[in-house]
Amino acid sequence: MRVSDHYYPARAVVDLSAIRENIRTLAQAADGSAVMAIIKADAYGHGLIPVAHEALAAGATWLGVAQVSEALSLRRSGITAPILTWLYGPGAPFDELVLAGIDLSVASLDALARVHRAALATDRTARIHVKVDTGLGRGGLARGQWDEFRAALRYAVDAGGIDVVGLWSHLAFGDEPGHPFTQQQLTELNSATRDLEKIGLTPQLRHLAASGATLREPSVHLDLVRPGVAIYGLTPMPEVASAAQLGLRPAMRLVADLATVKPVTAGQGVSYGHQYVTDRDTVLGIIPLGYADGIPRHLSGTNEHPGAPVHVAGPNPRSGNISGRVCMDQVVVDLGPEAAEQIGDRIVLFGDPALGDPSAQDWAERAGTINYEITTRLGARVPRIYTGHRDAVADQS
Numbered sequence: 001m002r003v004s005d006h007y008y009p010a011r012a013v014v015d016l017s018a019i020r021e022n023i024r025t026l027a028q029a030a031d032g033s034a035v036m037a038i039i040k041a042d043a044y045g046h047g048l049i050p051v052a053h054e055a056l057a058a059g060a061t062w063l064g065v066a067q068v069s070e071a072l073s074l075r076r077s078g079i080t081a082p083i084l085t086w087l088y089g090p091g092a093p094f095d096e097l098v099l100a101g102i103d104l105s106v107a108s109l110d111a112l113a114r115v116h117r118a119a120l121a122t123d124r125t126a127r128i129h130v131k132v133d134t135g136l137g138r139g140g141l142a143r144g145q146w147d148e149f150r151a152a153l154r155y156a157v158d159a160g161g162i163d164v165v166g167l168w169s170h171l172a173f174g175d176e177p178g179h180p181f182t183q184q185q186l187t188e189l190n191s192a193t194r195d196l197e198k199i200g201l202t203p204q205l206r207h208l209a210a211s212g213a214t215l216r217e218p219s220v221h222l223d224l225v226r227p228g229v230a231i232y233g234l235t236p237m238p239e240v241a242s243a244a245q246l247g248l249r250p251a252m253r254l255v256a257d258l259a260t261v262k263p264v265t266a267g268q269g270v271s272y273g274h275q276y277v278t279d280r281d282t283v284l285g286i287i288p289l290g291y292a293d294g295i296p297r298h299l300s301g302t303n304e305h306p307g308a309p310v311h312v313a314g315p316n317p318r319s320g321n322i323s324g325r326v327c328m329d330q331v332v333v334d335l336g337p338e339a340a341e342q343i344g345d346r347i348v349l350f351g352d353p354a355l356g357d358p359s360a361q362d363w364a365e366r367a368g369t370i371n372y373e374i375t376t377r378l379g380a381r382v383p384r385i386y387t388g389h390r391d392a393v394a395d396q397s
């Protein structure tokens with residue numbers, strides 16, 4: 001690939017020092033429980049391998065990903081830390097996963113049989129975490145499947161090739177600290193633990209907590225916590241506390257170079273359908289990012305309902321809003337009649353409020369979604385640029 005193939009007029013700048021700080025904050029909150037950094041979905045859009053290295057350097061001792069392909073990529077990149085993966089069907093490369101020493105969640109008789117077969121075929125021991133549904137109503141063994149599963153598990157362990165490393169579940173109200181259902185789920189997990197003990201199996205690791213419970217629900221920390229969104233400096237519970245209030249710093253800034261700056265007269269319709277019409281002579285700036293880059297079309301603006309906030313980071317820093325419809329590759333911002341911006345000046349779409357940027361949370365609220373969706377949906381074609389390296393003398397952002 002030629003250098004010119006890499007050019008893009010926008011970038012997601014990921015500050016690795018923020019990732020490390022957030023991991024340390026989470027480890028402190030975990031208060032002795034091990035930390036599994038959840039880096040699925042390309043580390044929530046931040047980049048799988050770079051985030052994995054920072055998380056491990058800052059004190060996480062486990063990595064967790066939903067997809068087995070991500071687990072294998074981590075191993076192939078040379079990472080030796082334990083990795084848990086949990087979402088797969090009958091076609092998964094079980095032999096390869098067992099050979100790579102990946103911990104596999106097992107949530108059905110079918111999965112147990114396939115993993116066991118792979119262990120016997122490769123002459124290795126498969127490390128499994130039994131997943132029980134304690135009330136979320138999503139993945140995990142249902143109560144009605146439990147007795148048959150336990151019998152099969154005991155049989156598989158006796159036959160050799162299965163190490164029951166963990167017993168785990170996922171909370172339904174992790175973003176609502178103090179919710180009584182969380183304690184109900186803990187009770188269910190405790191009951192499943194006793195059921196395994198009755199058949200002579202004692203998993204070393206029991207885990208239940210994601211970011212919200214890591215930060216605000218110590219009663220469910222157990223042996224290991226699994227924070228995801230908080231690693232990236234975003235709040236898991238916006239109704240309860242902002243990222244800053246939780247001691248978290250956003251790691252990603254989405255930055256674009258203005259592609260066009262031009263004067264227009266009052267009454268100019270802007271973008272498809274003219275949903276926004278200039279009410280005075282003004283200056284428009286064209287940002288080279290659109291819905292193909294993951295900018296939600298719900299962030300389009302009209303005269304009555306301004307679009308997503310942005311930070312105009314040129315000579316006269318100020319806030320602005322997306323004006324008119326979000327297109328596939330671009331959006332427009334009405335920069336105002338006094339705008340002094342030039343082509344190439346920077347616009348920060350979202351990032352760190354401490355730097356004057358709107359947050360991913362602000363974008364989520366404006367789009368009627370959650371901050372998770374804002375960063376995970378960021379398009380693959382937007383380059384990720386890393387700053388705040390461990391050996392960096394000065395930040396290059």
Ligand SMILES: Cc1ncc(COP(=O)(O)O)c(C=O)c1O
Pocket residue numbers: 038170209210211212226227228229230236
């Ligand atoms: C099983 C599991 N554990 C942990 C997490 C991390 O959750 P959060 O990003 O809210 O910390 C997720 C994410 O959805 C998950 O599916």
